[in-house]
Amino acid sequence: MGTKFRNFRNRKFVKNPFIWCLILALIFNLLIETMARNQQPLYGGFYYMVTKPLVFIANTLILYSMLVVSALFRRGTFVVSLVGTFWMIIGIANGVILTQRMTPFTVKDLSAATDGATILTNYFSKLQLIGMGALIVGLLVTFVVLFIKGPKRKEKIPYKKTLAGVLAVILITFGSIFGLIRIGMLNTFFGNLQYAYRDYGVPYCFINTWMNTGIHRPANYSxxxxxxxxxxxxxxxxxxxxxxxxxxxxxxxxxxxxxxxxxxxxxxxxxxxxxxxxxxxxxxxxxxxxxxxxxxxxxxxxxxxxxxxxxxxxxxxxxxxxxxxxxxxxxxxxxxxxxxxxxxxxxxxxxxxxxxxxxxxxxxxxxxxxxxxxxxxxxxxxxxxxxxxxxxxxxxxxxxxxxxxxxxxxxxxxxxxxxxxxxxxxxxxxxxxxxxxxxxxxxxxxxxxxxxxxxxxxxxxxxxxxxxxxxxxxxxxxxxxxxxxxxxxxxxxxxxxxxxxxxxxxxxxxxxxxxxxxxxxxxxxxxxxxxxxxxxxxxxxxxxxxxxxxxxxxxxxxxxxxxxxxxxxxxxxxxxxxxxxxxxxxxxxxMGVKKIKVLSVEEVAGQYYIKGQNFTECSKISLDGKVLKTTYLTPSLLKLRGKVDPEDVKRMKVSQTDKTNETILTTTE
Structure with missing residues (x-):
């Protein structure tokens, strides 16, 4: 049995990165589309493949054209893992987001990532957030180890032949996509983003949200x-x-x-x-x-x-x-x-x-x-x-x-x-x-x-x-x-x-x-x-x-x-x-229609208090643009927690800070 397996493993077609990347592209596409159809958790991807075979093939080619680039590298396994993990993260993120809202994951969501991070606790428990953090750290460690210790191709890479093959895959991919657009099976305008992801596939739509931005110049513009x-x-x-x-x-x-x-x-x-x-x-x-x-x-x-x-x-x-x-x-x-x-x-x-x-x-x-x-x-x-x-x-x-x-x-x-x-x-x-x-x-x-x-x-x-x-x-x-x-x-x-x-x-x-x-x-x-x-x-x-x-x-x-x-x-x-x-x-x-004022700074039993007007729970005592630890007491009273040089007290001001990360929005004059 061991000899047969080694003989099979050593056959050229088994070791051919073009074949393995095609198989992986098919698997990744099935998984991504299945996760995008959480109402059909077991068969969504297969149903999509059967009902829209040409569109499914086009999306598989998109993944394939990215994975097959690994054939040009000695650390091909690392490159494949990097590309595959990227798309699996996109698929998982899309599946998770669709359980929380009705619009799928887009490149534009990446630009809103900082905003999204501020409301994660509204959607996930602390344990879930810790788990996600641990998973991210684990992935980073895995990639570092894979890059250092991972397998490398021993045989010489025929670069001219391989590059020609990679370019051929890319050309076939673009040709297929443009052909499907011409016959109306794919579209570049998404009237309904949710339906577009369902009908045209996650990889195609996700890339479209990256490449297709702004208002395009009308043909008759003058x-x-x-x-x-x-x-x-x-x-x-x-x-x-x-x-x-x-x-x-x-x-x-x-x-x-x-x-x-x-x-x-x-x-x-x-x-x-x-x-x-x-x-x-x-x-x-x-x-x-x-x-x-x-x-x-x-x-x-x-x-x-x-x-x-x-x-x-x-x-x-x-x-x-x-x-x-x-x-x-x-x-x-x-x-x-x-x-x-x-x-x-x-x-x-x-x-x-x-x-x-x-x-x-x-x-x-x-x-x-x-x-x-x-x-x-x-x-x-x-x-x-x-x-x-x-x-x-x-x-x-x-x-x-x-x-x-x-x-x-x-x-x-x-x-x-x-x-x-x-x-x-x-x-x-x-x-x-x-x-x-x-x-x-x-x-x-x-x-x-x-x-x-x-x-x-x-x-x-x-x-x-x-x-x-x-x-x-x-x-x-x-x-x-x-x-x-x-x-x-x-x-x-x-x-x-x-x-x-x-x-x-x-x-x-x-x-x-x-x-x-x-x-x-x-x-x-x-x-x-x-x-x-x-x-x-x-x-x-x-x-x-x-x-x-x-x-x-x-x-x-x-x-x-x-x-x-x-x-x-x-x-x-x-x-x-x-x-x-x-x-x-x-x-x-x-910012705000009520003027926030500092009326006085007072010291009581070694603690500093700022009296003023229109303070809120987001009012913080600041010094030279740096936010200090503050306790909000009332709309007219703040307490400084911690020590400050008495010489600096007269320069203390009150800043309104972002409710989640204490970024200063405005500061009293």
Missing amino acids: EAAVKRIFSKDQYTGKNETMVLKKNDSAVKEKKPNILFLQLESFVDPERFTNIKLSADPIPYYRSLMKNYSSGSLTVPACGAGTANTEFEVMTGLSVKFFGPGEYPFKSVLKDETAESVARDLKSIGYGTHAVHDHRAMFYNRNEVFNNLGYDTFTSVEYMSGVQKTPKGWAKDKILTPQILETLKSTKDRPDYIYTISVQGHGKYPSEPLLSNPQIRVTGAKDEETKNEYEYYVNQVHEMDQFVKQLTTELKKLDEPTVLVMYGDHIPALDIKEDTYRAKDLYQTQYVIWSNFPMKAVHKDMAAYQLSADVLGRVGIHVGTTTIYHQTKNHHGKNYLPNLKMLGYDMLYGKDYIYGGKNPFHKAGMK
Whole structure:
């Protein structure tokens, strides 16, 4: 038996790296696709291989073309292990992420890795995190040992012949992919990222999210084409000085406050057909939908991706124009200034503000909002007394006083406030965490499903109460106020089209409430159309995309192509719509609307205390940019823990720090 095995092992085809890499590519692809289909844990990959054989082969070739490069190295086993482990990590990460949210793993998630790391404890137990850390360390050690001690090819490598073979595999791979694209079996545009991964394969889609970014230059892009998007009577000026006309004549006497409230994972739970509930979780929101303007809102995110819904509502552009899985907040808007509803309203006298009961640095909001023209941004680091859900997210009722304080911060002008909530965020626990839930799930397929939905619907119920509290306070204002509310995406639960009455997993609901009479209009729209619709109802017609949506036929064949051209011109092109130059600058945004002050530093029994105003749990005593150990006592008192040179005391300041890593956001003057 031993002799037969040695003879088999020594045969040329067995030792041929091209054959082994092909076998490994097939195995890896099966495993990756099986993990991507956790609803079919045992046969998902095989089912995919049988039902979509050409697409499966194309994805296997992608892996093969990367693995076969190892044939050029003496340490081929090390290279194969490195490439194979990389793809298995992608497959495992994708499978795990799909159990937590409804959108698959993309290259753009790697750019958000620092944000993701800050909320890992919301998704995994400490033991699981320790296990993941140990696995990473183990892999690193294994690779070091494999590189040093691993097998090396003894025979001489015929480099010319091997290189020709590797290039042939790469050419066949590219040829296969382009051929499948030509016949429509593969696509480069992913209208639904989840479906794209399912239909076109994980390797192909993952690489696409890396190579396909930004808004591609339209084939007919030119100054004349951009200027033709609007009619001549919509411009003022001539030639290079031509700009779009502003029209806010209908609201010159008394402009209303315009408030947007983006509710985290908020949808009507009665749309879920796979559960039964003991009571209506959102009675107040339901009454608003009946009595005020409302309808379905098509959002760009599903189960996750809050920032992309923000982007569409704030800019009037669709994220479908960008690369698959891309977050403009993480790419172009991180560094570039751009037009937004905030900038447009500021141009007619509005104060512009953002409020969010989560980290300022999440999705780079502390930088992006400055680039989009906001005057202030109040994040959770500037809020005190924040209550938390059992999963550690801020409860949204803290937003009511924050919104009211923001309205009071500007006395002689109307306000535009964009508020992002966080309470409804997953992960939704499969074990019971609520001791006495107000809303009970009375029917579900199993206990884990019951617990997940029960937790979710009770958070939504509290959010409904928050909305009632907020509108009650806004009714008391002697200023006309419009409040636009909507869910950013459906929750990351086991929801499918056949268990969701909307039949579209990219649909939530919106309501337009006001403390003055407005005609109720019930219609459906997309998130990128929402702001223009609201502004139009109060007589405001300013801003490039706002005017575009308000004046163009939403069903016309050029509606989306021209909007895409505008987006390209405004963010990547030559700014023809602005006369050839980006007119926008950073807004000089301030963090928080309440000024944080240090009034005095006092020494008591050898301990230093700082007295001041508007401190929060994220206020830290700092010295020359270094954060010192601090105990928060009250909104007016902080205690220094530890020693400091008495000569340095007079230089101590108070800094607001990121809630997770103590990065300094702002420091008192």
